[in-house]
Amino acid sequence: MPRAILCVLDSFGIGAADDADKFGDVGSDTLGHIADECAEGKGDKEGLRKGPLALPNMDRMGLGAAAKLSTGKDVAGLDFAGEPEGLWGYAQELSKGKDTPSGHWEIAGVPVEFEWGYFPNEVPCFPQELLDKIYERNNLEGALCLAHGSGTVVIEEFAEEHIKTGMPIFYTSADSVFQIAAHEETFGLERLLKLCEDVRQLLDDYNIGRVIARPFVGSVESGFERTANRRDYSVLPPAPTVLDRLKDAGREVIGVGKISDIFAHQGVTKLLKGAGNDQLFEKTLEAMELAKDGDLVFSNFVDFDMLYGHRRDVPGYAAALEHFDRRLPEMIEAMQEGDLLVLTADHGCDPTWRGTDHTREHVPLLALIKGQKGGAIGARKSFADIGETIAKFLGVEQGKVGVSFL
Known part of the structure; x- marks a missing residue:
């Protein structure tokens, strides 16, 4: 065959x-x-x-x-x-x-x-009750961006502050998606993936299709670059x-x-x-x-x-x-x-x-x-x-x- x-x-x-x-x-x-x-x-x-x-x-x-x-x-x-x-x-x-x-x-x-759930194009775009749960469950002091954005632009804008504060970058788009960008070395790849897995569980009530881990490397001096370790966490068909x-x-x-x-x-x-x-x-x-x-x-x-x-x-x-x-x-x-x-x-x-x-x-x-x-x-x-x-x-x-x- x-x-x-x-x-x-x-x-x-x-x-x-x-x-x-x-x-x-x-x-x-x-x-x-x-x-x-x-x-x-x-x-x-x-x-x-x-x-x-x-x-x-x-x-x-x-x-x-x-x-x-x-x-x-x-x-x-x-x-x-x-x-x-x-x-x-x-x-x-x-x-x-x-x-x-x-x-x-x-x-x-x-x-x-069915209709997917979406986050509105406003700042912050994510419900505060959702953010509070994410912060509490993952021992985070907060997150950066919290808006609609392009991945590369968001990283350019917030990467330096992310490295200084340790706060991950949360953003979305016109798609049914919650994206999290973080530095592979300073924040840690495994920590980013675990965070995304936890957020995936919290988003079922919002009918959001995907959580995407957007790891990157680099520095202010050399510039930042996304890596091949992207991971998508989708709901089941x-x-x-x-x-x-x-x-x-x-x-x-x-x-x-x-x-x-x-x-x-x-x-x-x-x-x-x-x-x-x-x-x-x-x-x-x-x-x-x-x-x-x-x-x-x-x-x-x-x-x-x-x-x-x-x-x-x-x-x-x-x-x-x-x-x-x-x-x-x-x-x-x-x-x-x-x-x-x-x-x-x-x-x-x-x-x-x-x-x-x-x-x-x-x-x-x-x-x-x-x-x-x-x-x-x-x-x-x-x-x-x-x-x-x-x-x-x-x-x-x-x-x-x-x-x-x-």
Whole structure:
């Protein structure tokens, strides 16, 4: 039996979703706007990249065709003239949010039908009764920031005071999340992780999706840098996912990157961590070597979202896409005959859009079965079609939501 390899290019949307008006995202288009800026020279950056966006390998799989199906427009720089070699289309999200857990859980066959809890965009953004419990239970004198913010900016602003006082940095975003940043050496990594575990327990009453540990190192003199020891503490998916069905069938589910954290370590049988897209690509190749017949390799490439989408960095996002595209043939070469490769995303994060939040977009759905021809799979009504395709392909029980495109 062949294997399945599922790669989530975190935040790589290809045009505003049908319900984008509910999220203030009508007109958003991560791929299209990056391509437009590159075509106009606004995506150039000395020593990084220059010229029109070049994604020939994903375009050959059907990226340009999928984007045109989504928006009705050609994408600047994507000009593959032949019939796409992969199965191509796009998917619409059913879940009520545009966050990481909702997107990934729906990809795995379980849409999020409830509303997450969120913290208001005010200072302090966290309820005082919650903060008092955290301080008392963790022997803290207080915390810094207590507001909405970007992780790198928050660290730059509060790191010096954090080191002097020992108070951790608490912040949130438009997502359902409580983030805690602390210095790995002065505060301690283990202490930070224990703090996050305790906060996770307290947040169940607030219906908050994730607590994220954001460790960093450095000094005022040398500058501060986040490390690869990030940890996400998520609630469990509301129902069994295709990962659980595969595990119950005795298959290996190898999670690469933050996949295991997103699913609260449920359904993942083996975990490979990596820092940055390039290392995550290497870990995906390693996972493919480990995978046996009927197994799933599930990878998240976080840099697109974390480093470039949220920071509204068009040249960085474009360069990261081009680098992934250049390496894509390595992944295809490592596939065995009959293996299934799926490239998709969990939401958008248009780097030209107002604010720093995710954007409600269609996501690309590009698939390749090695040794077989491709074709159009159209507009899919749910990300769950991906999970059910994998379930059917690997011969395990089908879920209640989603329709296989095979």
